[in-house]
Amino acid sequence: MYKKILLCIMSILLMTGCWDKIEIEKRAFVAIVGIDKYEEDKKNIIETEEKNLDQIKNRYVVTVSSPNTGLLAQKGEGDPKYVYSTVGDNLEEVLDELETRTGRTLNFRHTQAIVLGEELAKDETLVRESLDNIERSPGVGRKIYLMVTKGKAQDVVNAKIKDELGTGLFIREIMRRKKITPKIPDADLGYVLRSLHESRAAITPRMIVSEDEIKVAGSAVFKNFKKIGWLGEQETEKMMFMLNKLNGGILNTTIDNIRIPLQVTDSKTKMKVYEKNGQIYTSFDIKVEAELSQHLFEVRNQPLDDGYLKRVEKIASKELDIGIETLYKKIQKEFQADLVQSGEYLRKYEPNIWKRVEKDWNEIFPKTQVKVNSEIIIRRIGDTQ
Amino acid sequence: MNRNNDKISSFQLGMLISITVVGVGILTIPRTLTEEVGPDGWIVLVFTVFLVLGVGRILTTLAGKFSNQNIVEYSNSLVGKFLGTLINVGLCIYLVIFAAFELRIFGEITKAYLLFNTPIEILMITLLLTASYFARSGIESIARMAQMIFPFIIIFAFIITIPVLSELEFSNLLPVFRTPIYKIIQVIPVTFFSFVGMEMIIVCANFVVDPQNIKKNIDKSILMVAAIYMFILIITVTRFGIIETTHIIWPSLELFKTIDLPGAFIENIQIFVIAVWIITVFMTLVPLYFGASLTLSRIFKSKEQNYLVLPLIPLVYFMALIPENIAQLGDYSDRFAYYLGTFYMLILPSTLLLITYIKKKARRNKGV
Numbered sequence: 010m011y012k013k014i015l016l017c018i019m020s021i022l023l024m025t026g027c028w029d030k031i032e033i034e035k036r037a038f039v040a041i042v043g044i045d046k047y048e049e050d051k052k053n054i055i056e057t058e059e060k061n062l063d064q065i066k067n068r069y070v071v072t073v074s075s076p077n078t079g080l081l082a083q084k085g086e087g088d089p090k091y092v093y094s095t096v097g098d099n100l101e102e103v104l105d106e107l108e109t110r111t112g113r114t115l116n117f118r119h120t121q122a123i124v125l126g127e128e129l130a131k132d133e134t135l136v137r138e139s140l141d142n143i144e145r146s147p148g149v150g151r152k153i154y155l156m157v158t159k160g161k162a163q164d165v166v167n168a169k170i171k172d173e174l175g176t177g178l179f180i181r182e183i184m185r186r187k188k189i190t191p192k193i194p195d196a197d198l199g200y201v202l203r204s205l206h207e208s209r210a211a212i213t214p215r216m217i218v219s220e221d222e223i224k225v226a227g228s229a230v231f232k233n234f235k236k237i238g239w240l241g242e243q244e245t246e247k248m249m250f251m252l253n254k255l256n257g258g259i260l261n262t263t264i265d266n267i268r269i270p271l272q273v274t275d276s277k278t279k280m281k282v283y284e285k286n287g288q289i290y291t292s293f294d295i296k297v298e299a300e301l302s303q304h305l306f307e308v309r310n311q312p313l314d315d316g317y318l319k320r321v322e323k324i325a326s327k328e329l330d331i332g333i334e335t336l337y338k339k340i341q342k343e344f345q346a347d348l349v350q351s352g353e354y355l356r357k358y359e360p361n362i363w364k365r366v367e368k369d370w371n372e373i374f375p376k377t378q379v380k381v382n383s384e385i386i387i388r389r390i391g392d393t394q
Numbered sequence: 395m396n397r398n399n400d401k402i403s404s405f406q407l408g409m410l411i412s413i414t415v416v417g418v419g420i421l422t423i424p425r426t427l428t429e430e431v432g433p434d435g436w437i438v439l440v441f442t443v444f445l446v447l448g449v450g451r452i453l454t455t456l457a458g459k460f461s462n463q464n465i466v467e468y469s470n471s472l473v474g475k476f477l478g479t480l481i482n483v484g485l486c487i488y489l490v491i492f493a494a495f496e497l498r499i500f501g502e503i504t505k506a507y508l509l510f511n512t513p514i515e516i517l518m519i520t521l522l523l524t525a526s527y528f529a530r531s532g533i534e535s536i537a538r539m540a541q542m543i544f545p546f547i548i549i550f551a552f553i554i555t556i557p558v559l560s561e562l563e564f565s566n567l568l569p570v571f572r573t574p575i576y577k578i579i580q581v582i583p584v585t586f587f588s589f590v591g592m593e594m595i596i597v598c599a600n601f602v603v604d605p606q607n608i609k610k611n612i613d614k615s616i617l618m619v620a621a622i623y624m625f626i627l628i629i630t631v632t633r634f635g636i637i638e639t640t641h642i643i644w645p646s647l648e649l650f651k652t653i654d655l656p657g658a659f660i661e662n663i664q665i666f667v668i669a670v671w672i673i674t675v676f677m678t679l680v681p682l683y684f685g686a687s688l689t690l691s692r693i694f695k696s697k698e699q700n701y702l703v704l705p706l707i708p709l710v711y712f713m714a715l716i717p718e719n720i721a722q723l724g725d726y727s728d729r730f731a732y733y734l735g736t737f738y739m740l741i742l743p744s745t746l747l748l749i750t751y752i753k754k755k756a757r758r759n760k761g762v
């Protein structure tokens with residue numbers, strides 16, 4: 010008998026409850042986070058006693074949005090997403106504040122993107138604080154996207170998109186298409202962190218927001234942990250060529266006044282950095298396979314002629330060469346950012362040279378020469394000749 | 395003590411040793427190695443394996459000489475009662491501290507990745523109570539559990555890394571052979587301590603029914619552990635690159651944050667990895683705990699070990715709570731492995747082996 014009583018007493022120990030139990034309705038699955046720099050709005054400040062006592066210095070504005078999970082399951086009603094925004098001294102404080110205000114626990118395991126506002130991205134301290142916070146928190150995966158938007162991140166999170174449920178889910182769908190269009194850089198958080206650690210320079214996708222639309226195109230250039238410029242859509246495409254991350258896209262070329270788009274089906278880039286006569290060269294060998302997808306109506310016998318195709322290939326690859334060279338010079342002169350990771354290449358493959366140039370790589374990189382050698386092969390021409 | 399169920403095969407001993415060794419070391423080995431020698435970590439690991447195989451030989455030879463006796467008994471007869479007791483009490487304390495470290499690291503990781511609000515004390519007590527229940531049930535069930543779980547863990551670890559394979563950058567292992575040889579030799583101890591837990595061979599070897607196969611099976615299990623370490627090291631370094639690998643506290647766990655399963659119906663694979671890792675750390679804790687209680691029972695010349703498990707609970711628990719934070723924990727565990735680990739893994743077994751040979755020779759000389 011006493012054994013049974015003992016068992017009952019001991020089972021009380023098992024009933025202490027769950028510290029980490031959170032009902033699913035009490036969780037807010039944050040789909041997208043927008044981080045902005047706090048800018049004081051002089052008109053709205055009311056000098057209250059409390060404010061003076063607290064001496065809070067607001068530096069961040071954080072906006073989060075979580076989808077209405079009930080609506081996703083086609084049961085609930087109301088707005089498709091909840092958006093909350095608040096200010097604070099650091100990210101942790103802001104998130105705490107958000108949890109208090111919403112009465113829910115924020116969960117970042119399903120976050121799709123973190124958007125930085127342009128003003129914040131220009132501020133080195135804030136960017137470094139945010140990056141460290143993101144990297145340090147165990148809940149945030151490395152497959153999400155860190156993006157920079159022109160303007161305010163708050164507007165991105167707030168944007169009401171036509172026929173889409175939530176901004177976060179929408180971004181995920183867009184980013185899936187990076188395999189098709191190189192105008193969206195293939196750069197996830199893992200890449201950004203790694204590249205910033207290795208060469209202190211990285212690109213992140215750029216986000217443009219209008220009233221009812223969000224567009225991801227082009228990229229922001231980070232150097233020494235702050236945004237120093239933008240790359241346009243065409244430039245981003247060239248950048249993807251240099252990083253060997255291109256999987257698709259269209260190369261436009263003109264021959265005999267006929268505009269010809271070439272659909273890229275496969276592309277491989279080999280980068281090499283070497284030293285010749287005391288000068289460091291970066292060379293890109295690019296092999297592209299493409300399909301000719303448009304010619305001009307009622308122009309006969311041109312695409313179905315090997316000689317003609319060879320000419321198209323030659324002109325197109327020359328244009329590509331020039332495009333990439335121009336971009337390389339731009340990132341050298343304008344940004345002085347080693348985005349192609351040529352320093353890393355030297356460290357790996359030419360450790361002897363790297364030892365010599367490591368200390369002043371920042372000065373040497375803008376002086377390196379570039380050589381591009383691309384080869385475009387047209388494999389298919391479609392149904393008509 | 396010689397009941398029927400206290401018999402294990404040498405294969406089971408090998409599994410037991412493997413799972414004891416693969417515990418906490420696997421989480422940090424990519425970082426510690428990369429911090430010291432950059433991309434040449436795998437070379438250091440290869441050298442270490444040879445060293446560890448040598449140590450394994452010393453331990454198994456010693457165990458083979460006294461196949462019916464426990465370390466407590468033969469050390470007493472070899473170095474005398476006083477010194478022997480000192481060594482054995484030390485061994486018991488060593489195993490208790492070791493178990494405490496495992497327990498604390500388990501608590502830290504579970505709190506950091508899984509249960510954010512649960513007090514670490516509760517996490518640790520839960521695992522400790524389970525482990526003590528298991529340690530009471532004797533060597534045979536522990537060995538059988540090890541035999542069951544170890545292959546499962548290997549297969550799971552391999553399958554779960556498949557999605558990463560396409561994103562590896564093998565150029566991150568370049569440049570090779572740039573580390574000077576003296577530096578490599580300097581770093582070998584660091585990796586060597588990822589193999590602590592091997593001294594369980596001398597604690598458990600007398601339960602083995604086929605002592606002639608011990609050497610073979612221990613060699614196998616060392617190679618298996620080395621292969622796992624090598625796999626994790628190479629995957630981590632090729633995924634993160636050198637600089638980031640040194641930046642992350644537990645790179646092997648962080649690795650699973652970078653996995654995006656195709657289809658994406660499961661998004662956070664990391665949680666499964668930690669769940670499996672908890673099983674390994676549990677299976678490291680149990681043999682150590684068992685070893686501690688066994689040594690204690692032999693010191694007291696008691697026949698049973700299981701009633702000594704319970705008094706050890708508060709000892710392990712409070713020791714696990716001593717380090718104030720994770721940085722201090724790292725410091726302590728480094729120092730612990732450096733001094734006590736070397737002593738019980740290398741110095742003690744080789745000294746005992748040497749004494750055995752000397753005594754044998756002396757006896758033979760007397761006989762002539």
